[in-house]
Amino acid sequence: MRERLGSGPRIVRALFAAILALGVPIAIALPTDLNGKVYASGAVVLIAAAAAILAAALVRRRKEPAEDPSGTGRWSLELLRRLEWRRFEELCAAYYEVAEGADKPPSVVQCKPSSVYTVGIKPVRELRAAMAAAGVPQGVLLACGTFTSEAKEFSRGESIRLIDGGELLRKIGALAPEQGQALLKLATAGDFSTPTCPACGIKMTARTSSTEGRKFWGCLNYPRCKRTFFGASNAPA
Numbered sequence: 001m002r003e004r005l006g007s008g009p010r011i012v013r014a015l016f017a018a019i020l021a022l023g024v025p026i027a028i029a030l031p032t033d034l035n036g037k038v039y040a041s042g043a044v045v046l047i048a049a050a051a052a053i054l055a056a057a058l059v060r061r062r063k064e065p066a067e068d069p070s071g072t073g074r075w076s077l078e079l080l081r082r083l084e085w086r087r088f089e090e091l092c093a094a095y096y097e098v099a100e101g102a103d104k105p106p107s108v109v110q111c112k113p114s115s116v117y118t119v120g121i122k123p124v125r126e127l128r129a130a131m132a133a134a135g136v137p138q139g140v141l142l143a144c145g146t147f148t149s150e151a152k153e154f155s156r157g158e159s160i161r162l163i164d165g166g167e168l169l170r171k172i173g174a175l176a177p178e179q180g181q182a183l184l185k186l187a188t189a190g191d192f193s194t195p196t197c198p199a200c201g202i203k204m205t206a207r208t209s210s211t212e213g214r215k216f217w218g219c220l221n222y223p224r225c226k227r228t229f230f231g232a233s234n235a236p237a
């Protein structure tokens with residue numbers, strides 16, 4: 001890291017020295033009286049300093065995004081949405097493990113995958129049915145996107161908490177830094193964006209439909225397994 005940043009300050013120092021080396025002799029040679037020489041030299045030093053500060057700012061701005069080109073170095077909504085559905089579920093489970101431990105009140109926790117940006121009422125109804133079947137009064141529905149107002153309205157009448165992507169990030173951010181880092185490591189280990197086949201539990205593969213040329217995820221066990229994912233936010237590149 002230090003080596004990569006090393007070239008920036010070197011360029012800035014070289015620019016500062018070059019302006020001084022060129023400017024000061026001219027500033028001394030051109031004015032005829034001593035006061036003029038002093039003022040002109042001072043002006044050259046100020047110009048060199050201003051140029052160096054500007055260059056340092058430009059170098060820093062160019063470096064910053066390059067330090068985390070994969071976007072996996074810190075938590076963001078973008079990253080959350082790149083997680084395939086199974087990894088998102090694992091993250092949610094791990095979060096609850098860390099945040100609430102063994103004494104959490106019993107509740108049914110379900111997650112909506114990254115392919116769904118706006119979660120409607122259907123998964124909330126399904127969660128309520130799962131709560132009734134399990135005889136558990138509380139439910140939590142997590143999504144990396146947001147919920148429709150209909151879903152929010154419905155959940156208000158039930159003991160269901162809706163947690164969207166932004167709130168999940170705030171919750172992770174409220175953990176101890178090393179806990180947040182551990183969750184980040186779990187979320188981004190290996191191939192975290194290629195979806196897992198819900199039927200076979202193996203990573204899917206990018207395919208192109210022969211009729212429309214659309215890209216989609218298909219199962220490696222095709223034709224035995226015909227599961228696909230179409231039009232997801234993390235469609236194959």
Ligand SMILES: [Zn+2]
Nearest residue numbers: 197200219225
């Ligand atoms: Zn499959």
